Amino acid sequence: MKKTLIAGALACVFAASAVLAADIQVNGSQISQARVDAVTKMMSAQAQAQGQQADPRLPEMVKQQLITAEVLRQEAVRKGIDKQPDVRAEIENAEAMTLANQLIKQFVATTPVTDSDIKAAYDKLKAATPPKKSYHAQHILVKTEAEANAVLVALKKGKPFAALAKEKSIDPGSKGNGGDLGWNDAESFVGPFGDAMTKLAKGQISSKPVQTQYGWHIIKLDDVRTEAFPQMDALRPQLEQQLQSQRIQQYIADLKAKAKIQQ
Known part of the structure; x- marks a missing residue:
């Protein structure tokens, strides 16, 4: 029994020595x-x-x-x-920043954003966001107003829009597709084009040419649709980051409000 106790004590000493080593x-x-x-x-x-x-x-x-x-x-x-003063200041700043960063990390870890927080933020954002529309349009782009007016005359005479686009348009991106621009929101286009397009009804062609920095456009609006608001899971990372950032800023503001600061 005595030998066992001695052996145990020696094992503890050796273990402590290993830690110190x-x-x-x-x-x-x-x-x-x-x-x-x-x-x-x-x-x-x-x-x-x-x-x-x-x-x-x-x-x-x-x-x-x-x-x-x-x-x-x-x-x-x-x-x-x-x-040295400049070195002392650098050391103090490094220490302050390290401690500040660790404080924020611990604050984030102890105040996680919950699913209910994200759901509330999502519902609020959805309610405040106007429905977003997308437009499916075609256009014919020419250099001068006279050419654009000639295109309008041809359209009134029954010439198909797509055929005229392939024949007359100088837009290399849509010319081959009969002027088809696909689905886009109004903000994707330069101001005068987007403004004119959104005023058209489905199937309507602009009654007069629209001028932009690219030239003169004849616009046809094929269709309009209202885009569905993104699902919550698609916005979750963004909302979580935003909520956490707001909490951090509020935490800092509360600490500064309690502090006695003289400048």
Whole structure:
């Protein structure tokens, strides 16, 4: 029994020695294993975020980097560099920013955005967003107003719109498709074109040419449809980020309101 107790005690001593041995000593200053692990974890996470595998030699590389940094730090302190005003300010700023970032991280972790929060934000956004319309239009683009008027005359005489577009239009993107521009919202077009298009009824052709910086247009509106509002899951990441950002800003504002600040 006595031998067992002694063996157990020795095992504890050896285990404690192993833990202490994991720390690094540089001229009497300690670099803890916890610090090595923290830096290794951070660098490993950065590598994974970039789609890379962490180097298995990373822990040893981190150790050597920290040893080098500690040797240089001690020499800088010996020379009094840490007392220089600009260096002191940089050190204080780095400490403040590190602590501030960690505070925000912990705040985010302890105040997660819930599904009900996202649902409420989604419903509010949906109610405040006017229905969005899309337009299916065709056009014939020519250089001069006289050419555009001639196109209108040909249309009135019964010449098919698509045939005239293929024959007369100078728009290389739609000419081959008979002037077909596909489905777009009004904001996708330059102002005068979009304004004229949205005033047309289905199947109607503009009664007069529309001028833009590209030339003169004859527009035909084929169809109009109201776009469905995006589903909540499609907007979830955006809403979650927005809500979390609002909470962070409010948290900061509350802390500043309580602080005694003199400028």
